[in-house]
Amino acid sequence: MSSENHQKLYFPERAQVACSECTLGNLCLPRSLDANDKQQFEHIVNKSRAIQPGEHIFRAGDKLNCIAAVRAGCFKSYVIDQNGEEQVLGFYLPGEIIGFDAIHEKVHNANVVALDTSSVCGLSFSSVSEMARQLPDLQEELFRVMSSQIAELEANAADLSAEERIARLLCSLSSRFANRGYSHTEFNLSMSRRDIASHLRLATETISRVLARFQSAGIIKVNRKKVSILDVDRLGELARRDTC
């Protein structure tokens, strides 16, 4: 399927999106815009249909038309390495922006697949970029989001123990869920342990072993894919972060 058709599939029509009424209004790109600017922004937003688990919204090599803001569900981005192995780059929750990696070569580098029943808002990149030139608040927000993504990647690239990596991921997810108004101590993960392992560059069994260790130390409780954080402070210490 050509990338044009591919993207049409998910961003089919201009839907009535009211960013001002969106529950993610405080997290998403237009959050710092005033009412007028927000209305203008709504014109460049295309709402997707429901995306089923396993469906891709971007494929590596797709031309850059859109970037996407997650409305609901969860996505992972990944590349296939020379050995044919999947390498998970990141996970995206509602309000987070997917596709910034495509800006410099105008081509998406990563595959992006839904892990849950999900939906996104497609944003024509040329329009976003055009609009950012007129709206400094939007431009600043774009820089901020890109920067936080880079920081997250850099943090992961550091030389960390398995415990630290896993504790950091849990802390990161905890605060991201909290920002979305969900519990920061109890959440269901959409990703498999294999995805987490690939993302953290650890062996699959290490994920389970370390989580089991955290569990018997009374720091977390795990039931299938549900995580309950019982001791926020100690998890924060393990992650070597002030807060969790």
Place this chain on the structure above:
Amino acid sequence: MSTSKSFPTELITKYGLAGPRYTSYPTALQFHEGFDAEAYRRHVQRSNDDLIPLPLSLYVHLPFCETLCYYCACNKKVTRNSTLTDSYLQSLDREIEMQGELFDRDRQVIQLHFGGGTPTYYDDLQLKHIIEKLSERFFLSRSSAREFSIEIDPRTVNEDRIAYLADIGLNRVSMGIQDFDPAVQKAVNRIQDEDKTLGLIQAARKAGFNSVSVDLIYGLPLQTAKSFETTIDSILTVRPDRLSVYNYAHLPHLFRSQRMINTDDVPSAEVRLELLASTTSKLVDAGYVYIGMDHFALPDDELSVAMRDGSLQRNFQGYSTCRATDLVGLGVSAIGKVGNSFVQNQKDIRDWQALISEDKLPVWRGIALSGEDRLRRETILAIMCQGALNFREIEQEFGIDFTNHFALELESLKPLRDDGLIELSEESLEVTPVGLLLLRVIAMKFDEYLITGNSSKAYSKVI
């Protein structure tokens, strides 16, 4: 447990209904063919995806027997045709390969059980081959805490074989005895020497099996309370760690081989009760703990310890102390339990082999549990294993209001409370020592499929 003092004959007569044994909930009667190999694969994948996947149990069904025991209701085939039994092993190898593919390699097998049929129908090398094949395709635990067990028909082994079974890694054994009375043995077509059997139990101890269990059956033709007591006395001389005393369910309309038993020889309800009462009190007096559902164990056996500390589990073999596992069923008619699903293999050997020969998983049927099924499974398991139900714990786990959700069930439990089977409070249900003998009756009150009116004819009598 002080079950011996006053045996509740009247209550058992009163509640002597038909009822399932709840080795699974929902019971196998609810399995359906809509749950197919594809559904099974999905459930396995999901279980691999869990953050901390459960360790595995393997059940291997070896269905062949040399002779027919008339009482038997298991899925078995009586044959001496080695072409048939050899080709069964080849198919089993292939099934082990296919199933091994499905499960992530880091999932340790902490429990393995060979059931039958007669597993020891196969010779030493064949059994060794199966274990090697399993170890090639699954990650078998090397811990001494692993439970690797086999059902033994004492007529098929000698002391050397017992030692060999220990050498190839098995550490638990259950021996089929049923009854030592020659008249009873003749009536059920299972002639087995008493002295040899007792010698084998001692040989198993010597060989290092760390748990020896024996199976007995009451309610067999020509049994009397007195003759059965003689069997029990004889067994008590070697003090097995565990005893299972099963009730014989005479259902000749369902099990053809049972038609070989003269119905007139089958003990009356009164005699069966007497058998149960005298056996129970004899074992309890001898120091055994009544675990529930036909099972007895020595006080220092893990099963008794687990019962005391509330960690008892229930599985298709009865009770277990293993932590929760996903169960892989291998062989004809074998049942598996993965995540929130049960799955069963084809029950006919030819159908099972035909699918395997096409490289297909030999799945016959199964069930994916609904939220309601899981809630009721948890409730029934708490009754069967802990003899107690803490309403708040169930409420927390499933987000329900217990008293509201189970209003009808709680109402229907009141007669049981009035009869002293259970104690009910705002917070909990507790099974009394008397109720322990009627666990099924209590558990049945929470069985949605019985409540909504599924046939119960197929179940064995509660006593």
